[in-house]
Amino acid sequence: MSAVLRVEDLSVAFHTRGGTVHALDRVGFTVGAGETMALVGESGSGKSVTAYAIMGLLEAAGRITGGRALLGETDLLATDLSRIRGRRVAMIFQNPRAALNPIRAVGRQIADVLLRHGGATSGNARARAIEALRAVGIPDPARRANAYPFELSGGMCQRVMIAIAVAARPELLIADEPTTGLDVTTQAVVMDLIQAMAVQTGMATILITHDLALAAERAQRIAVMHAGHVVEAADTATLLTRPLHPYTARLIAATPTAAGSLDALQSVPGGLPDLRGSTIPPCRYAARCERRLPACDGPLVTRSAGDHAVACANPLEAVA
């Protein structure tokens, strides 16, 4: 499998008044060409920070303390990203209406990106922006190009965001909770659109979501994050049917399925550990874990069988 993106040992710390928050610790995963890889974990597990670190969009308090993120031959953590963002990697966000400039017509916002990366000229930028709006399924695009975000529905705004993101045909799209906050029908439409655009342009996708069911439905591979660690990664079918990490098993038990009843759902007990200071346990799930052993207090090792990786001293099945 040829990888579009290979993230290795990515660590991020935030310097705050309350101390240094070790938000990411040696995060690693790969995204294959044209595939959708889901990054799954409960809120606060470090999914967005991972995306921002890759995009060079961390806020001033955040520092990358180690690792690499190889996009082809380019290490995104060690390069000037101004020629890469929007051109080779693009990103869309939760809450699309807030993610668009409130006082600029959406057509012009698309045109801005086309002028910057898409080889558009001031003469044809508008026509190409309308074309881009049509491509993401916005009805009457010539009129909608003049609309402002507050005049469009959340779903429409997310389509505009997608049009902006794919304007320069990037190799990789990072979609951070792209459907959270949209109604159920719109969620499906937006996800269909993202996947259709990915197929059309051969683009790979990182789908960031707290919703394992969404990931199961849309992704070929899933990496599970917990408190700044990737605890398990595998292809979707394997991860769902034969999870190795106790946290993955808990997440699966906490995810509603079409067949299961809501009563059978169990939430994951306990909360995320405090990531400040230097006394963070090696396994950040240990305090919540019912399979904890004395070995869990030793160094955390990630072991793999094929492309199924797990970071656990006492996995559900022995790993070769």
Add this chain to the structure above:
Amino acid sequence: MRAVLLRFAGAIPTLFGVVLVTFLLTRVLPGDTATYFAGPTASAESIAQIRTSLGLDRPLPEQFWRYLKDLSHGDLGMSLTTGQPVKTELINRLPASAELTLSGLLLAIGIAVPLGVLAAVRQGSLIDHACRVVTTAGVSLPVFFTGLVLVYVFYFLLGWMPAPLGRLDAFASPPPQRSGFYLLDTLLAGDIETFRAAAAQIVLPAATLALFALAPIARITRASMLAVLGSEFIRTARASGLSGPTVVITYALRNALLPVVTVLGMVFSFLLGANVLVEKVFAWPGIGSYAVEALIASDYAPVQGFVLTMAILYVLLNLAIDLVNRAIDPRARRGA
């Protein structure tokens, strides 16, 4: 357009209130006009005569009614000190005040907005600290004090600036009147010499006003830019790889200007007030010094005319701000 007319209509009660209040205020202010004009040696009889001839012996409602009737004909009364119609004098003097106030405001904007933007973009840098110094120093200095200090340093000590004696020195003659703004009219007349003279005269008073206006504008620009730079759509703009200038100017600054424009309106109305003192310090022949002199002489009509002019300016100013906001913000356009 309808919204603009509505705003105008909405201002009518305010203006009426201003007319009423200034009328009452000038009647209860200390000092009796008739006594003042009769002179120190006048008899009680001649004072009474003057009072009757000015209509000051009539009941207040009747005086007010007469005042309103005159106003509706555009008649602001006569100044008793100068013997000129108030309207003529205000119209003659307004350009001087307007030119000074606008110069001060433009100077302040030209410095404060870039300063605030740079301070926000480079948070914690030298320029950010400079911005902080300017904003704290600016508020703590009263305007007549900065005016006097500037005169003392740049005229008296250094001799770089001409004497603070009005819009032009004695050797220059005013340009042919077009806008009434000397800086503009001299350029229109192609008279660079007089332009220089006018500019030299206006630098210090305008700088005084600008120093006064600098702090609030720089502070709101910085705060507003910081808020916008941290917002989600700026993150999108960065994520889509737009160039630095596009992100900062086209995306961030245009959004950040909305609160700045509102504050500009407030600052401008403060400036109209501060103008009165600055005109006094620099012997500027504007409506502010006119009103102060009339007030000292218990000469009602110019004071009333001045306050009314200010109220109208204030209404027009708010209207202008509304229009600018509409131009910037589509939500304001489509909302109303």
